Amino acid sequence: MNQEIENNRRQASPAIKVSHLGFHYPRWFHRKKQDFALQDLSFCLEEGRCLGILGANGSGKSTLLSCLGGSLIPTGGEIQWFGQQHLSVEIQRKIGFLPDAELPFPALPAGIFLEMTARAIGIPKKEVKQHCEDLLTEFGLMSAQKRPHGKFSKGMKRRLGLSVALLLNPTLLLLDEPLSGMDPIGVETIRRRLVRHKERGGTALVSTHQLEEIEDLLDRIMILDQGRIVGYGTVHEVLGKEGTWNIEIADIDEESIQNLLQPLLEKGATLHTFGPSRQALGRFLLHLHKEQ
Amino acid sequence: MTGLFPFSLRCAQTLLKSSLPLILIPGAVLFLCTMLQGRIGFEGLLPLMMFSLWLPLPLFMLLLRRQLPFLGPGDPSLAWTLSLPVPRGLHRLFTLASLFGVALILQLIVSVEVGMGIRQIHPKQELRATEILSPRPNNPPLLSKKHPIQSFSAPRGSGKGILSFQARRFLFSASGDRVRITAENPGNPPTALATIRVDEDPRRMRISMELPPKKKFLHFQLLASPHGPISFEHAPVLWLGRPLSNLETGGLLFLDTLPWVLLLVFGGFTATSFLQTRIFGLMVFGLALTPLLVPSFPRIDLAPLQAGGIPIPQFGLSFLWAFVLVPLGLFPPRRNGGGIE
Numbered sequence: 001m002n003q004e005i006e007n008n009r010r011q012a013s014p015a016i017k018v019s020h021l022g023f024h025y026p027r028w029f030h031r032k033k034q035d036f037a038l039q040d041l042s043f044c045l046e047e048g049r050c051l052g053i054l055g056a057n058g059s060g061k062s063t064l065l066s067c068l069g070g071s072l073i074p075t076g077g078e079i080q081w082f083g084q085q086h087l088s089v090e091i092q093r094k095i096g097f098l099p100d101a102e103l104p105f106p107a108l109p110a111g112i113f114l115e116m117t118a119r120a121i122g123i124p125k126k127e128v129k130q131h132c133e134d135l136l137t138e139f140g141l142m143s144a145q146k147r148p149h150g151k152f153s154k155g156m157k158r159r160l161g162l163s164v165a166l167l168l169n170p171t172l173l174l175l176d177e178p179l180s181g182m183d184p185i186g187v188e189t190i191r192r193r194l195v196r197h198k199e200r201g202g203t204a205l206v207s208t209h210q211l212e213e214i215e216d217l218l219d220r221i222m223i224l225d226q227g228r229i230v231g232y233g234t235v236h237e238v239l240g241k242e243g244t245w246n247i248e249i250a251d252i253d254e255e256s257i258q259n260l261l262q263p264l265l266e267k268g269a270t271l272h273t274f275g276p277s278r279q280a281l282g283r284f285l286l287h288l289h290k291e292q
Numbered sequence: 293m294t295g296l297f298p299f300s301l302r303c304a305q306t307l308l309k310s311s312l313p314l315i316l317i318p319g320a321v322l323f324l325c326t327m328l329q330g331r332i333g334f335e336g337l338l339p340l341m342m343f344s345l346w347l348p349l350p351l352f353m354l355l356l357r358r359q360l361p362f363l364g365p366g367d368p369s370l371a372w373t374l375s376l377p378v379p380r381g382l383h384r385l386f387t388l389a390s391l392f393g394v395a396l397i398l399q400l401i402v403s404v405e406v407g408m409g410i411r412q413i414h415p416k417q418e419l420r421a422t423e424i425l426s427p428r429p430n431n432p433p434l435l436s437k438k439h440p441i442q443s444f445s446a447p448r449g450s451g452k453g454i455l456s457f458q459a460r461r462f463l464f465s466a467s468g469d470r471v472r473i474t475a476e477n478p479g480n481p482p483t484a485l486a487t488i489r490v491d492e493d494p495r496r497m498r499i500s501m502e503l504p505p506k507k508k509f510l511h512f513q514l515l516a517s518p519h520g521p522i523s524f525e526h527a528p529v530l531w532l533g534r535p536l537s538n539l540e541t542g543g544l545l546f547l548d549t550l551p552w553v554l555l556l557v558f559g560g561f562t563a564t565s566f567l568q569t570r571i572f573g574l575m576v577f578g579l580a581l582t583p584l585l586v587p588s589f590p591r592i593d594l595a596p597l598q599a600g601g602i603p604i605p606q607f608g609l610s611f612l613w614a615f616v617l618v619p620l621g622l623f624p625p626r627r628n629g630g631g632i633e
Contacts, residue, residue, distance in 0.1 A: 089377050107306070116298050120298070120383075121376055
């Protein structure tokens with residue numbers, strides 16, 4: 001099965017092809033010296049692949065995703081979506097874009113907001129209710145569907161935004177910081193959705209600061225700095241060069257692990273962090289959630 | 293496409309809800325006028341009431357960017373809206389339709405309130421539909437023995453009404469001059485309506501008369517003038533028709549302001565696609581002042597209001613030019629990450 005998907009991927013055409021992409025904000029808007037938000041970006045994302053975009057704040061991640069999602073028009077270069085240079089409504093229907101933007105109508109209950117959006121984008125009236133309920137259930141918002149979404153927490157707003165992005169079961173996901181403000185349960189929900197998306201042969205482009213949460217899902221990562229690509233490849237290829245490794249060991253007491261580390265320290269390795277795994281908290285909360 | 297109807301309705305509902313406090317403005321101004329009524333006369337209070345007719349709509353347009361934060365550059369939900377797979381022009385058209393509908397409802401409510409307010413502060417508490425009779429182009433500037441007749445278009449209404457004169461220079465003469473007023477339908481002999489003795493202050497003159505139907509012109513003919521020629525320059529002659537109900541008053545005020553409403557709504561909406569919020573606010577108030585800044589723009593003349601009349605709109609269909617702005621408003625917002633600020 002996996003081999004079959006891999007073969008399909010090899011033959012797949014690019015979902016997104018970016019050539020020499022450039023973008024700068026207008027001078028009167030962006031008065032600081034750094035005018036260029038993106039400079040000469042070129043990459044190709046084949047269908048069925050998942051690409052992570054990493055970088056510091058202001059490195060151009062959101063600008064890149066906004067260009068790919070059509071909410072910004074590049075000032076240079078070219079973007080092709082599924083081989084088309086024009087982002088038509090038909091192409092947009094294949095794309096689920098979660099921008100880093102507020103949702104309008106904050107006084108509207110989340111369920112009604114989702115249904116209204118579903119109607120607006122052309123989902124048949126008789127399918128809307130069931131479809132929205134499925135998404136709200138999946139993202140854990142069913143119990144909050146009657147609450148105004150403006151009063152949601154940041155993580156809940158992101159989940160609602162994701163529900164909107166997934167309304168049309170898109171084949172290409174463009175997710176700008178989907179894990180931002182998420183609790184471990186939310187992270188796990190998004191992880192599960194991304195896994196399903198990949199299994200269906202979907203493509204995804206995800207910007208995040210929390211690489212460890214989804215790195216196993218990413219085929220490639222791209223690191224941006226000041227609007228340029230400074231690293232591209234698998235997580236192992238890009239971050240392995242740094243010579244810093246992360247090990248998570250389970251079912252062992254503290255004394256034994258210290259004994260295990262001793263030979264490494266004697267070889268001159270530097271220990272940056274040592275302590276219980278932070279991911280254990282997430283698992284603990286997930287366990288609680290499942291029990292409930 | 294029909295899926296955009298619920299969206300449009302939701303926009304309308306949001307706008308309507310946010311505009312509700314604005315309908316309190318005329319009430320508040322009326323309260324102020326009532327307090328001042330002993331100290332300031334009707335003519336002084338009238339501009340205050342008219343201000344309350346002007347203010348709510350520009351404020352409503354200012355609220356627009358906050359209530360629908362996806363219309364233009366810099367708006368926090370713009371990226372979200374642009375991510376929706378919906379034809380952008382259609383999306384804006386539906387939004388504009390909801391905006392236009394709510395703006396009309398708001399202006400109608402405000403007009404009715406202001407109409408009631410004007411009636412409240414009017415000394416006789418009675419308002420009438422008013423027409424400003426336009427002078428014929430070949431009228432002589434002076435009534436004299438050589439040019440004894442001036443003609444005006446007759447009012448569209450007929451029956452009982454009051455003829456009133458507003459401008460200071462109209463019928464400027466010493467008392468004692470006599471003028472005969474006749475109505476004429478070309479091809480028929482003129483009908484004598486009244487003979488008046490010209491007062492020193494023509495604004496005090498109110499001539500009750502019954503107009504026959506199907507007349508075309510009213511003639512003012514100098515009969516005798518012991519003091520020489522009478523000036524007729526810049527002479528708005530008002531015909532105050534039948535008394536109006538509150539709804540009719542509001543309806544007429546609403547129609548009077550319709551060209552302005554169209555300009556503000558369509559012009560403002562067009563501006564959203566390229567202006568940042570702050571400069572948009574300035575533009576809205578600039579557009580709102582158009583009747584003052586552009587003399588030829590249809591506007592409500594204070595003269596009939598001072599005579600206790602609500603002017604019947606004279607602009608015909610000429611205001612439809614504002615609909616030219618609609619296709620311009622459908623252009624999607626600038627997507628360069630900026631916008632004029």
